[in-house]
Amino acid sequence: MKSNIIQENLCTGCMACNNICPKKAINIETGKDGFSYPKIDKSKCINCGLCKKVCPVLNNLKNNKNKIEVYSCKNKNDKIRMKSSSGGVFTLIAEYIIKQNGIVFGAKFNKKLEVIHDYTDNIDKLEEFRGSKYLQSKIENTYTNVKKFLIDGKKVLFTGTPCQVEGLLSFLNQDYDNLYTQDIICHGVPSPKVWKKHLEYKKEQNSEYPIHVNFRYKDILGWNNYQIKYIYSNHTEQVHHNEDPYMKFFLNNIVLRKSCYNCKFKSLARNSDITIADFWGIEKIDPKIYDEKGISAILVNSRKGREIFENIKQNLNISYAKIEDIIKYNSCINQSTKYNSSREKFFCDLEKNSYEKLIQKYL
Ligand SMILES: Cc1cc2nc3c(=O)[nH]c(=O)nc-3n(C[C@H](O)[C@H](O)[C@H](O)COP(=O)(O)OP(=O)(O)OC[C@H]3O[C@@H](n4cnc5c(N)ncnc54)[C@H](O)[C@@H]3O)c2cc1C
Ligand code: SF4
Ligand code: SF4
Structure with missing residues (x-):
C-alpha cells in the first residue's frame, strides 16, 4: 500500500x-x-x-522581517562572467566559502546529462556548478550530507531553487552559524523526462548524443537572448536561439512542475541569505552598467547575506538598485508562472508520440 x-x-x-x-x-x-x-x-x-x-508546503515558513537590499552587479572577471548565466556572482560566493575550507552544494550535469545536486570543496570544480540548468535537479540525500558537514563544523553554502532552500531549512529545523544559503529568482523547473526525449531527438538528428550543454551561451547574441549550445564528442558545436524546441517548451510554460504554477516560495521576504538572478530590464534602469556579458541582481536577505556581499564586493562592479525594478521586469520574484492549459494534454501525448509530433503540435 x-x-x-x-x-x-x-x-x-x-x-x-x-x-x-x-x-x-x-x-x-x-x-x-x-x-x-x-x-x-x-x-x-x-x-x-x-x-x-x-514539508515546507504543508507548514508555515519563517517570515523574514529583514530589510532586503538590492544591487545590480557584474563579476570583474569577464571570463567567469561569460561562463555564467548572468553576472557570475555564484562563483564569487562559492569561492568565498571554499577559501574558508568550506563546502559548496549546487546543481551540475552528470555524464548522462541529468541534473543532480552534488558538492565540492575545490575551486577548480566550480565550473560544473556554474550556469543555469533548466530542468529539475535530483536532490536525493543532499540535505543529510549538508547536515553532516555542518555538524563537523564546516562552513557550507547550499545553492538551489527557493523550494529546495526551504526544504533544507525545514529538514535542519535549527539555525547553524556555519550554513549559508543562496537561492534564485525561479521561473520554474522543466521536466527531466522532456529533457531526456529532447536529448534522444538530438541524437537522431546528429547520430550521437551531445556531451556538453550550455543553456545560457552568450558569445554570439549576448546575455539577454536565450541561446543554447550543444557540443558533441566529434567536437561539432551547435548554437540555437529562438528555434530550440526544448527552450521553447520551457518558456511556453508547458513542461514545468505543477507546483511551479502555484508556488509559495516566490517572495520578497525569503529565508535564504542571498538571492541571485538575471537583472532583466537593466538596460533601461541603469544603461551605464549594461553590457552583453551579463548582469546579475543580488538580493541581500540576511546578516549572513550581508557578510557574503561585503566579502565579495571588491570583485564586483556594483550599482544600488530598487526592489521595484526587479518586480517590474522579473515577475517571477513574487508571482507564479502562468499555467499553460495544454500542459496535461502535452504530457499525455509525450507518452505515445514522437518528439517531432510534439513540436508540430505544441510549438
Ligand atoms: C530552473 C531555473 C529557473 C530560473 N529562472 C529565473 C528567472 O525567472 N528569473 C531570473 O532572474 N533568474 C532565473 N534563474 C537564475 C538565473 O538563470 C541565474 O542562475 C542567476 O542569474 C545567477 O547567475 P550567475 O551568473 O550569478 O551564476 P551561475 O554560475 O549562472 O549560477 C549557477 C547557480 O545556479 C544553480 N543552479 C543551476 N541550475 C540549477 C537547477 N536546475 N536547480 C537548482 N539550482 C541550479 C547552481 O547550483 C549555482 O548555484 C533561473 C535558474 C534556473 C536554474
Ligand atoms: S517520516 Fe517515514 S516513518 Fe514517519 S510517517 Fe513519514 S513515511 Fe512514515
Ligand atoms: S517555481 Fe517554486 S516550486 Fe517551482 S522550482 Fe521554483 S521555487 Fe520550486
Missing part, C-alpha cells in the same frame, strides 16, 4: 520528507510528467508524522 504525503499538484519535489524519514519508508516514484514524487510505503511506515511536519 502506498500513500501521498501531499497532493501531487502541490509537491515541489524538494525531498525534505525523503531525507528525514527514519525508516526509509518513502519511495521516490516518477510521475507521468517525469517529475519525482515521494510515496509512503505503508508496510515500513511507523506513523511518526515527520514527513508531514518537515
Whole structure:
C-alpha cells in the first residue's frame, strides 16, 4: 500500500520528507510528467508524522522581517562572467566559502546529462556548478550530507531553487552559524523526462548524443537572448536561439512542475541569505552598467547575506538598485508562472508520440 504525503499538484519535489524519514519508508516514484514524487510505503511506515511536519508546503515558513537590499552587479572577471548565466556572482560566493575550507552544494550535469545536486570543496570544480540548468535537479540525500558537514563544523553554502532552500531549512529545523544559503529568482523547473526525449531527438538528428550543454551561451547574441549550445564528442558545436524546441517548451510554460504554477516560495521576504538572478530590464534602469556579458541582481536577505556581499564586493562592479525594478521586469520574484492549459494534454501525448509530433503540435 502506498500513500501521498501531499497532493501531487502541490509537491515541489524538494525531498525534505525523503531525507528525514527514519525508516526509509518513502519511495521516490516518477510521475507521468517525469517529475519525482515521494510515496509512503505503508508496510515500513511507523506513523511518526515527520514527513508531514518537515514539508515546507504543508507548514508555515519563517517570515523574514529583514530589510532586503538590492544591487545590480557584474563579476570583474569577464571570463567567469561569460561562463555564467548572468553576472557570475555564484562563483564569487562559492569561492568565498571554499577559501574558508568550506563546502559548496549546487546543481551540475552528470555524464548522462541529468541534473543532480552534488558538492565540492575545490575551486577548480566550480565550473560544473556554474550556469543555469533548466530542468529539475535530483536532490536525493543532499540535505543529510549538508547536515553532516555542518555538524563537523564546516562552513557550507547550499545553492538551489527557493523550494529546495526551504526544504533544507525545514529538514535542519535549527539555525547553524556555519550554513549559508543562496537561492534564485525561479521561473520554474522543466521536466527531466522532456529533457531526456529532447536529448534522444538530438541524437537522431546528429547520430550521437551531445556531451556538453550550455543553456545560457552568450558569445554570439549576448546575455539577454536565450541561446543554447550543444557540443558533441566529434567536437561539432551547435548554437540555437529562438528555434530550440526544448527552450521553447520551457518558456511556453508547458513542461514545468505543477507546483511551479502555484508556488509559495516566490517572495520578497525569503529565508535564504542571498538571492541571485538575471537583472532583466537593466538596460533601461541603469544603461551605464549594461553590457552583453551579463548582469546579475543580488538580493541581500540576511546578516549572513550581508557578510557574503561585503566579502565579495571588491570583485564586483556594483550599482544600488530598487526592489521595484526587479518586480517590474522579473515577475517571477513574487508571482507564479502562468499555467499553460495544454500542459496535461502535452504530457499525455509525450507518452505515445514522437518528439517531432510534439513540436508540430505544441510549438
Ligand atoms: C530552473 C531555473 C529557473 C530560473 N529562472 C529565473 C528567472 O525567472 N528569473 C531570473 O532572474 N533568474 C532565473 N534563474 C537564475 C538565473 O538563470 C541565474 O542562475 C542567476 O542569474 C545567477 O547567475 P550567475 O551568473 O550569478 O551564476 P551561475 O554560475 O549562472 O549560477 C549557477 C547557480 O545556479 C544553480 N543552479 C543551476 N541550475 C540549477 C537547477 N536546475 N536547480 C537548482 N539550482 C541550479 C547552481 O547550483 C549555482 O548555484 C533561473 C535558474 C534556473 C536554474
Ligand atoms: S510517517 Fe514517519 S516513518 Fe512514515 S513515511 Fe513519514 S517520516 Fe517515514
Ligand atoms: S517555481 Fe517554486 S516550486 Fe517551482 S522550482 Fe521554483 S521555487 Fe520550486
